Amino acid sequence: MQQVKAVIARAEGAPVEIVTITVPDPGPGEAVVRVQACGVCHTDLHYREGGINDEFPFLLGHEASGIVEAVGPGVTEVEPGDFVVLNWRAVCGQCRACRRAEPWYCFNTHNAKQKMTLEDGTELTPALGIGAFAEKTLVAAGQCTKVDPSARPAAVGLLGCGVMAGIGAAVNTGGVTRGKSVAVIGCGGVGAAAIAGSALAGANPIIAVDIDAKKLATATRLGATHTVDSSATDPVAAIQELTGGFGADVVIEAVGRPETWKQAFYARDLAGTVVLVGVPTPQMRIPDLPLIDVFGRGGALKSSWYGDCLPSRDFPMLVDLYQRGKLDLDVFVSEEIALTDVEAAFNRMQRGEVLRSVVIL
Ligand code: APR
Ligand code: ZN
Ligand code: ZN
Numbered sequence: 001m002q003q004v005k006a007v008i009a010r011a012e013g014a015p016v017e018i019v020t021i022t023v024p025d026p027g028p029g030e031a032v033v034r035v036q037a038c039g040v041c042h043t044d045l046h047y048r049e050g051g052i053n054d055e056f057p058f059l060l061g062h063e064a065s066g067i068v069e070a071v072g073p074g075v076t077e078v079e080p081g082d083f084v085v086l087n088w089r090a091v092c093g094q095c096r097a098c099r100r101a102e103p104w105y106c107f108n109t110h111n112a113k114q115k116m117t118l119e120d121g122t123e124l125t126p127a128l129g130i131g132a133f134a135e136k137t138l139v140a141a142g143q144c145t146k147v148d149p150s151a152r153p154a155a156v157g158l159l160g161c162g163v164m165a166g167i168g169a170a171v172n173t174g175g176v177t178r179g180k181s182v183a184v185i186g187c188g189g190v191g192a193a194a195i196a197g198s199a200l201a202g203a204n205p206i207i208a209v210d211i212d213a214k215k216l217a218t219a220t221r222l223g224a225t226h227t228v229d230s231s232a233t234d235p236v237a238a239i240q241e242l243t244g245g246f247g248a249d250v251v252i253e254a255v256g257r258p259e260t261w262k263q264a265f266y267a268r269d270l271a272g273t274v275v276l277v278g279v280p281t282p283q284m285r286i287p288d289l290p291l292i293d294v295f296g297r298g299g300a301l302k303s304s305w306y307g308d309c310l311p312s313r314d315f316p317m318l319v320d321l322y323q324r325g326k327l328d329l330d331v332f333v334s335e336e337i338a339l340t341d342v343e344a345a346f347n348r349m350q351r352g353e354v355l356r357s358v359v360i361l
Contacts, residue, residue, distance in 0.1 A: 002136065016048060027113060031069075061127060095107045109129070147319040158358070162193065168308050189356050191219075251267050331355070333358050
């Protein structure tokens with residue numbers, strides 16, 4: 001075992017703390033990773049606010065890349081020295097989703113069996129089974145996805161959560177392909193990634209909708225062909241107008257609110273697809289949606305968990321596209337910060353000032 005510095009949330013709503021934690025040596029099927037970069041995501045804040053569960057203290061951080069330091073018995077997929085992006089979908093191969101050849105829905109994903117602890121032995125709950133606001137972390141070996149070691153750690157680590165969620169919402173869940181019309185409502189880190197994914201797939205037009213002009217400017221840089229400021233313009237009418245009066249083939253909701261989901265629903269063409277990738281709270285309701293509109297418009301109303309990604313398939317491919325200049329991941333790194341800056345980064349994230357703050361270790 002070894003002692004390292006890490007960021008934890010000790011109690012609901014309390015500011016995060018930097019503490020010393022104990023990381024066990026890897027057991028069977030486990031790996032210890034020396035973290036190089038880890039993005040700050042809304043889910044880290046949700047853990048801290050008690051919005052996910054009450055298994056405090058949480059070891060925060062989960063959008064990370066790093067170098068495998070040690071592996072436990074029986075580990076064959078990675079070895080010490082490998083550069084990896086951490087994932088929270090280490091598929092089991094045996095659950096009902098895996099057995100029907102849909103492993104991106106795996107219902108029984110692997111995490112480390114042993115627990116990291118505080119110095120007094122209190123067990124930590126790692127965010128999304130990762131816990132990477134830490135100099136080193138213990139994960140299941142399957143959570144380590146090898147990628148091109150010459151890639152920039154801060155940029156490719158973001159594929160571990162939000163950026164993958166957005167790209168996958170478009171390409172995997174939404175089935176965006178060449179020539180399809182796409183609208184993305186909400187162009188923060190996740191929505192901007194959905195724009196980038198749609199551009200990669202050859203969609204046209206690609207309509208970015210947000211209430212923040214800065215986010216719309218970034219969306220244009222990532223491949224949006226049109227922008228709509230929905231604080232000033234009705235986004236449903238604007239999307240219809242930009243698509244010959246019909247609506248978009250695929251509309252991606254990346255805010256996580258009933259009113260924006262309803263905009264997505266009505267901004268879609270007949271037989272089109274709505275993808276919900278924004279995460280609602282348990283209290284949210286969709287008021288007054290006529291069932292005849294659900295039936296009469298046909299198509300598909302989908303949710304996207306982690307972009308329906310398969311890390312072993314998607315991470316190395318997307319890193320290669322980044323390395324070849326086809327996918328701009330650097331634009332998502334708004335700032336590089338220290339482990340001591342996570343609380344301040346939560347504030348900037350809530351004020352909408354960043355796509356991602358990334359902790360560099
Ligand atoms: N209409 C359009 N855009 C909106 C609206 C609205 N009514 N309200 C907020 N937005 C925009 C914000 O301006 C911001 O650009 O939505 C974007 C949200 O982005 P971020 O706060 O950066 O969040 P992000 O990391 O992209 O995650 C989006 O996905 O993973 C979930 O929990 C996450 O629900 C959140 C969503
Ligand atoms: Zn499975
Ligand atoms: Zn996340």
